[in-house]
Amino acid sequence: MKITDVKPFPVRVGHRNQMLVKVETDAGIHGWGESGVSGRELAVEGAVKHYAQFLIGRDPMRRGALWQEMYRGQYFEGGRILTGAISAIDIALHDVAGKALGVPVYELLGGKHRDYVPTFATTSAPLGPQMIEQGKQLLEAGWTAFRMSSESVGIETDRLYEPRESIAKTAGWFIKAREALGRTAVLGVDYHHRLSVAEAASFCQMMPPGTLDFVEEPIRDECPDAYEALRKMTDIPFAIGEEFSSKWQFLPYIERGLTNYARLDVCNVGGFTEAMKVAGWAEAHYIDLMPHNPLGPVCTAASVHLGAAVPNFAWLETFKSPWAPDRHEDPRIFPKMLELEDARFPVPDEPGLGVEVNEAALTEPFRFWEAPHLHRRDGSYTNW
Numbered sequence: 001m002k003i004t005d006v007k008p009f010p011v012r013v014g015h016r017n018q019m020l021v022k023v024e025t026d027a028g029i030h031g032w033g034e035s036g037v038s039g040r041e042l043a044v045e046g047a048v049k050h051y052a053q054f055l056i057g058r059d060p061m062r063r064g065a066l067w068q069e070m071y072r073g074q075y076f077e078g079g080r081i082l083t084g085a086i087s088a089i090d091i092a093l094h095d096v097a098g099k100a101l102g103v104p105v106y107e108l109l110g111g112k113h114r115d116y117v118p119t120f121a122t123t124s125a126p127l128g129p130q131m132i133e134q135g136k137q138l139l140e141a142g143w144t145a146f147r148m149s150s151e152s153v154g155i156e157t158d159r160l161y162e163p164r165e166s167i168a169k170t171a172g173w174f175i176k177a178r179e180a181l182g183r184t185a186v187l188g189v190d191y192h193h194r195l196s197v198a199e200a201a202s203f204c205q206m207m208p209p210g211t212l213d214f215v216e217e218p219i220r221d222e223c224p225d226a227y228e229a230l231r232k233m234t235d236i237p238f239a240i241g242e243e244f245s246s247k248w249q250f251l252p253y254i255e256r257g258l259t260n261y262a263r264l265d266v267c268n269v270g271g272f273t274e275a276m277k278v279a280g281w282a283e284a285h286y287i288d289l290m291p292h293n294p295l296g297p298v299c300t301a302a303s304v305h306l307g308a309a310v311p312n313f314a315w316l317e318t319f320k321s322p323w324a325p326d327r328h329e330d331p332r333i334f335p336k337m338l339e340l341e342d343a344r345f346p347v348p349d350e351p352g353l354g355v356e357v358n359e360a361a362l363t364e365p366f367r368f369w370e371a372p373h374l375h376r377r378d379g380s381y382t383n384w
């Protein structure tokens with residue numbers, strides 16, 4: 001079997017762009033992958049087109065070796081754009097391999113550990129009583145773990161964000177949320193890299209013990225030493241890693257005990273080939289995976305196969321909820337995708353990923369989008 005084409009599709013699906021990749025072969029088998037570098041899809045498209053130049057004519061079954069060639073062929077190895085492209089291609093190659101062998105992708109990764117993959121959801125309402133009401137709706141619908149949304153930490157409508165004001169308001173509402181939702185709910189917050197070490201420490205210290213089960217990415221990740229400093233100021237578990245683009249970026253966070261849930265994104269970290277290595281490394285440190293999954297059904301399917309194939313798994317992110325349709329899906333584009341049942345994804349048993357894309361329906365072109373640029377009251381820039 002030989003690869004005959006590697007086609008990037010930066011397209012609009014629902015309310016966001018998705019960066020899909022199709023790998024075609026001379027055996028008539030094709031595979032789909034997705035990149036997770038949201039906001040820079042056209043850069044990933046360029047990288048995919050470059051990789052296509054040396055992938056066409058190659059054996060798609062040699063996916064581990066092709067990963068090495070894509071990653072190290074650059075000489076200036078690594079980086080999020082290149083690894084986003086490698087991730088999408090690697091996922092598509094696994095879809096091809098599964099279909100060629102007549103097995104689900106998790107069979108290529110060591111076999112099935114579980115029959116369904118549990119998920120966590122996220123509230124969408126701003127800080128306040130409606131946020132707590134949504135928490136109750138999630139519990140009733142079968143979710144045991146959920147996160148208060150990053151929109152729920154005090155961003156004002158005019159794109160102003162003042163960390164200290166956010167911390168005070170957020171802490172108060174989270175204490176109320178825990179009282180209202182009881183002890184069985186696993187409750188977290190995503191701070192989306194918005195805080196400094198001191199601000200994050202203040203927030204965590206305002207939380208009475210048992211209020212929060214995890215804090216996701218309170219600060220940026222370039223500096224593991226900063227996380228080490230923060231680690232000494234709080235005992236709340238951290239969930240870190242959605243933007244990491246290699247096992248080497250996970251290395252200090254796993255080995256130094258800085259993350260307690262690995263927020264690995266199979267579409268960013270380097271596809272299945274790299275994700276399985278991070279999963280094994282995390283397993284050695286008794287850390288569960290809690291994969292990032294904010295985009296399309298191809299990423300969801302890939303994450304379900306990953307979740308099925310590892311022993312150390314907590315919850316997969318989903319944007320499904322009882323109060324609104326999932327805006328990442330379009331059945332015209334995805335005639336076949338994995339369906340959530342009772343807040344969990346049953347593990348599929350058909351060959352490949354179990355998701356199909358109607359290439360003819362990829363007609364809605366990419367639309368320029370930039371994440372909101374937030375400012376503080378003094379005019380200085382601060383992270384979205």
Ligand SMILES: [Mg+2]
Nearest residue numbers: 190216217242
């Ligand atoms: Mg996050």
